[in-house]
Amino acid sequence: MSEENSLPNQLEKCPTGIVGFDEISGGGLPRGRACLLSGYAGTGKSLFSIEFIVHGIEDYDEHGVFVSFEEAPNELATNVASLGFDLAKLQEQKRLRLMHIELPQMMVESGEYDLKALFIRLSCAVEAVQAKRVVLDGIENLFSAFSDLSILRTEFRRLVNWLKEQELTAIITTERGRYELSRHGLEEYIADCVIALDLRVENQLATRRLRIVKYRGSAHGGDEYPFVLDKSGFIVMPVTSVGLSYDVSREKVSSGIADLDYLLNGGYFLGSSVLVTGTSGTGKSSISAHMVQQACKEGKRCLYVAMEESPLQIQRNMSSIGIDLKTPTDAGLLRFHAVRPTSHGLEKHLSEITTEVLRFEPEVVIIDPVSAFAIGVSDETVKLMLVRAVDLFKSRGITALFTCLTSGDMAEETTSVGLSSLVDTWLLLRNFETGGERTRGLYICKSRGIAHSNQVREFVMTDSGVHLEDVILDENGKILTGSARILHNRMKAVENQIQKDGMDRQKQLLEIKRQALEAQISIMRTEFEREEKEIFAQLEREKLRNHAAIDAINEIANLRKNNTISKN
Amino acid sequence: MELLGDFELEDDGTIIWYLRLYITGRSAKSLNAIANLKKICDEYLPNRYEMEVIDLVAKPFLAEEAQIIAIPTLIRVLPEPIRRVIGDLSDREKVLLGLEVKPILPNDGVSNSLK
Numbered sequence: 001m002s003e004e005n006s007l008p009n010q011l012e013k014c015p016t017g018i019v020g021f022d023e024i025s026g027g028g029l030p031r032g033r034a035c036l037l038s039g040y041a042g043t044g045k046s047l048f049s050i051e052f053i054v055h056g057i058e059d060y061d062e063h064g065v066f067v068s069f070e071e072a073p074n075e076l077a078t079n080v081a082s083l084g085f086d087l088a089k090l091q092e093q094k095r096l097r098l099m100h101i102e103l104p105q106m107m108v109e110s111g112e113y114d115l116k117a118l119f120i121r122l123s124c125a126v127e128a129v130q131a132k133r134v135v136l137d138g139i140e141n142l143f144s145a146f147s148d149l150s151i152l153r154t155e156f157r158r159l160v161n162w163l164k165e166q167e168l169t170a171i172i173t174t175e176r177g178r179y180e181l182s183r184h185g186l187e188e189y190i191a192d193c194v195i196a197l198d199l200r201v202e203n204q205l206a207t208r209r210l211r212i213v214k215y216r217g218s219a220h221g222g223d224e225y226p227f228v229l230d231k232s233g234f235i236v237m238p239v240t241s242v243g244l245s246y247d248v249s250r251e252k253v254s255s256g257i258a259d260l261d262y263l264l265n266g267g268y269f270l271g272s273s274v275l276v277t278g279t280s281g282t283g284k285s286s287i288s289a290h291m292v293q294q295a296c297k298e299g300k301r302c303l304y305v306a307m308e309e310s311p312l313q314i315q316r317n318m319s320s321i322g323i324d325l326k327t328p329t330d331a332g333l334l335r336f337h338a339v340r341p342t343s344h345g346l347e348k349h350l351s352e353i354t355t356e357v358l359r360f361e362p363e364v365v366i367i368d369p370v371s372a373f374a375i376g377v378s379d380e381t382v383k384l385m386l387v388r389a390v391d392l393f394k395s396r397g398i399t400a401l402f403t404c405l406t407s408g409d410m411a412e413e414t415t416s417v418g419l420s421s422l423v424d425t426w427l428l429l430r431n432f433e434t435g436g437e438r439t440r441g442l443y444i445c446k447s448r449g450i451a452h453s454n455q456v457r458e459f460v461m462t463d464s465g466v467h468l469e470d471v472i473l474d475e476n477g478k479i480l481t482g483s484a485r486i487l488h489n490r491m492k493a494v495e496n497q498i499q500k501d502g503m504d505r506q507k508q509l510l511e512i513k514r515q516a517l518e519a520q521i522s523i524m525r526t527e528f529e530r531e532e533k534e535i536f537a538q539l540e541r542e543k544l545r546n547h548a549a550i551d552a553i554n555e556i557a558n559l560r561k562n563n564t565i566s567k568n
Numbered sequence: 569m570e571l572l573g574d575f576e577l578e579d580d581g582t583i584i585w586y587l588r589l590y591i592t593g594r595s596a597k598s599l600n601a602i603a604n605l606k607k608i609c610d611e612y613l614p615n616r617y618e619m620e621v622i623d624l625v626a627k628p629f630l631a632e633e634a635q636i637i638a639i640p641t642l643i644r645v646l647p648e649p650i651r652r653v654i655g656d657l658s659d660r661e662k663v664l665l666g667l668e669v670k671p672i673l674p675n676d677g678v679s680n681s682l683k
Contacts, residue, residue: 099632101635101637102635103637104652107638107652107653107654108652108653108654108662108663108665108666109653109654109655109662110653110654110655110656110657110658110659110660110662110663110666111597111600111601111604111655111656111657111658111659111662112597112655112656112658113597113638113639113640113641113654113655113656114597114638114639115637115638115639116592116624116638116639117590117592117624117631117636117637117638117639117641118637118638120592120624120625120628120631121628121631121632121636123628124628124629124631124632125632142637145637146638
């Protein structure tokens, strides 16, 4: 999408305001052109079109004309009222014009005709509200009302040209033909943009898909994007399975557990996905809660998708280990999306999660547990759905944590839906039974990009949260946990004490020896100094004697010289 | 006088027909339609008709009111019910059929207007 902005003469886009669509189309529909929207009955064409108009008015201040060749205006208004669209009000405000073209059943045709009056009416409507957007919904009904198809084709071509001349961005909806996108081959005339809507039922899931068949002048996915029609309207899920090009970050997100952060060199990578698996009661939710608490403390928004426990239950349970989730919830930083897994199909679940993500824009998402989705559905389907979820999160730089229940017996290394291959970090919680106790251990099974220890750590839940204790191995290499560990530690402490005592004594002996040595040294030094003094004194005496001798000789010499002189 | 369904028998001379023709400017189709209509009316409804020509180029807002799509469109306003014929009216048979100026006998199997 960023490439679009760098092109010199890019095609200008008209944003539709439809959740997810503007993303996948690089900004919306081509401005000033007509777009063909094709699909069987009930695939959502009218809804897409009316949303295009309403969002155009409310979000972009572009007025619109909605021409229906099928539904009467009041029917349409009623149908979309539940989405919060007040069409009557928009019409009163002269921002919207709803037109219903009545097509008389059997019109007698005598001689030649054209559809100029339709143009005139359309023109009037566009002028009346100064429209920039137009929808022609169900235009192929025109074709059934008139018998001369060649006239209709000519007029249709003129209509498309007229729309372009008027610089109107238009959506023209058609019913899907058997092999073609429209029953009368209209796609010939609309070359710029063609979108197809589809509704399929596979694996007991009704899936709706949108495909951009053609989009001239713009790079587009070409893939099918799933979408849903829910209580807030048309939602396209902007995830594709093609292309794994996300921005990657080297930043870390704290897990909220200091010991775990240490093991992971700072925490989870930003935008990565984490899987926590374990049998029931091993503490998976606590790991999630820690992450959430930490993120909220840093002011990040978190979305907690709870599939098994109610939000209040989670809050209560977590407060017993010292994690406060109520405060961030009240502050609006933590949002719970609690839903029963069997309440509706996977597609709907995914769409709800997607909507929440697109609207709430969290930086952290928890799905607890993901294994709940697998109830009553094939594993393959669940995995497919989760691939898309992971895709969605990665593309938005959301750090995601999934918890997954495992059956425990032998399948600990494999999760029920083969999820471990999808995620970047995999933490495995396992119960140990030693010395008549059950304690929990945490393994870092996998951690892409982080060098991690392969040793298990004991996972202890205290009222100040989760702590990871180093694992102790006894002489036989057996892991000691719980009270066995405490006992071992005590023994160790005693041993250490004994050792320490022993060492202390040794130190004392050493000290005595040193003192003795020092004393000896000091004696020797004193001796030495005395000798030194002696020698110096001797040297001094020698020197004096020499001086005296020399002086004596000089004296004698002087005396003799003087005598000689005085004799003369 | 007997009214069978909604059409007039030719012999009845009391009802005045009121016809409205929608055209756009002075195009060939529009002019032809006017001419053809006049001819038909003079022949089949001498002195019993009133013809109004509405130019949508001059008065575009009237198109919406009357729900006009094709041009030219001829509407029989009176006698009721309303009937429509579209085109330049060059096919006389069709016009007569559409306006139901020509009587349609019950056993014709073409009747489409009985209430």
